[in-house]
Amino acid sequence: MTTEPRLLAVRKNVLKQNDVLARALRDRFRAQGTSVISLVSSPGTGKTALLERTLTLLKENYRVAALVGDLATENDALRLARSGVPVKQITTGTICHLEAAMVERALEEWSIGPLDLLFIENVGNLVCPASYDLGEDLRLVLLSVTEGEDKPLKYPTIFNSADAAVITKCDLAVAVDFDEVTALANIQAVRPGMPAFLVSSKTGQGLSNYLQFLTATLHAKLHVPADEASSHAEIHSGTSR
Amino acid sequence: MAQEEAERRKVQVDAVHLDLGALSGVVKEALLFSYGVACDGTLLEGSRLVVTDVPIEVFCSVCKVPRTLKSMQWFCCPECGAATSEILHGKELVITALELKQ
Numbered sequence A: 001m002t003t004e005p006r007l008l009a010v011r012k013n014v015l016k017q018n019d020v021l022a023r024a025l026r027d028r029f030r031a032q033g034t035s036v037i038s039l040v041s042s043p044g045t046g047k048t049a050l051l052e053r054t055l056t057l058l059k060e061n062y063r064v065a066a067l068v069g070d071l072a073t074e075n076d077a078l079r080l081a082r083s084g085v086p087v088k089q090i091t092t093g094t095i096c097h098l099e100a101a102m103v104e105r106a107l108e109e110w111s112i113g114p115l116d117l118l119f120i121e122n123v124g125n126l127v128c129p130a131s132y133d134l135g136e137d138l139r140l141v142l143l144s145v146t147e148g149e150d151k152p153l154k155y156p157t158i159f160n161s162a163d164a165a166v167i168t169k170c171d172l173a174v175a176v177d178f179d180e181v182t183a184l185a186n187i188q189a190v191r192p193g194m195p196a197f198l199v200s201s202k203t204g205q206g207l208s209n210y211l212q213f214l215t216a217t218l219h220a221k222l223h224v225p226a227d228e229a230s231s232h233a234e235i236h237s238g239t240s241r
Numbered sequence B: 001m002a003q004e005e006a007e008r009r010k011v012q013v014d015a016v017h018l019d020l021g022a023l024s025g026v027v028k029e030a031l032l033f034s035y036g037v038a039c040d041g042t043l044l045e046g047s048r049l050v051v052t053d054v055p056i057e058v059f060c061s062v063c064k065v066p067r068t069l070k071s072m073q074w075f076c077c078p079e080c081g082a083a084t085s086e087i088l089h090g091k092e093l094v095i096t097a098l099e100l101k102q
Helices: A016-032 A047-058 A075-081 A100-108 A156-161 A180-190 A207-223 A226-240 B002-009 B028-039
Strands: A006-013 A035-040 A064-070 A087-091 A117-121 A138-144 A164-168 A196-198 B013-021 B048-054 B057-060 B065-068 B087-089 B093-100
Touching (some): A006 A016, A006 B002, A016 A100, A035 A047, A035 A207, A047 A064, A047 A075, A047 A117, A047 A164, A047 A207, A064 A075, A064 A100, A075 A087, A087 A100, A117 A207, A138 A156, A156 A180, A164 A180, A180 A196, A196 A207, B002 B013, B002 B093, B013 B028, B048 B093
Parallel strands (some): A035 A117, A035 A138, A138 A164, B013 B048
Antiparallel strands (some): A006 B093, B013 B093, B057 B065, B057 B087
């Protein structure tokens, strides 16, 4: 005779610890009036090049800084430091993504004054970063024209978790027969309504629209009541509600 | 997390039940592979991990009802075709139950 299995109901979100920390970070950033923007992409898409350009252009009018995650080396931090803004490297060792705890620890060790915009460059990876909320207001997913138009279809989870897409290396679009219409359609297929920007960090093409979008996020945050801001923030926190 | 729960409730666990959403970013095979290794030498040693796949469910703003997506490459209502980004389910990575030893 078989007996029914005895089930003890529990409901525990496995990533709860990260989500709780991320929420605390988000509250802290809101209180400080800092907008946080993270960048995710596969390795070699041009996150660092775009960020270097972004920091250089924004520092004239805004207090900006960047946290940059990598498995090893401080190369990216050194590159970004050329922009003249405060930059801190998070070396993850063998971990293929950033977590909220790493961001928190980096901030603790880092004595910088108040910021308008904090950028977080994630480890180059289109898989694991999707699951970890970092307390950001805006998650940018980058794809370069050399990677192929179907990247969004191959990695729908990360594209779906993002708030805006940036197509980089547009100066190479003709050379690699990049099909812009298909790429934009694929982005819309996995994340309907997501804004997308076509840029070249090398030539500066498309950067003004992209920068306007970033600073609009900051201004929206500063003027939106906290309870409305938190409903937007919940987008990244998945099932933890 | 399941181990803490088992310790706290003083129970012997035969299996851990977990809901895994298609958009969770976690691969079922990798989870099953690492589960045994992670449980070695703990209260959960020898227990099974029972994974329930959770499909992506969105709210269609045209039909005004929840719909289950047929493909994660196409965030559109399977009935009316309207694009939608409002996700109701599919991001789960949740321990739902502990199955106790008889």
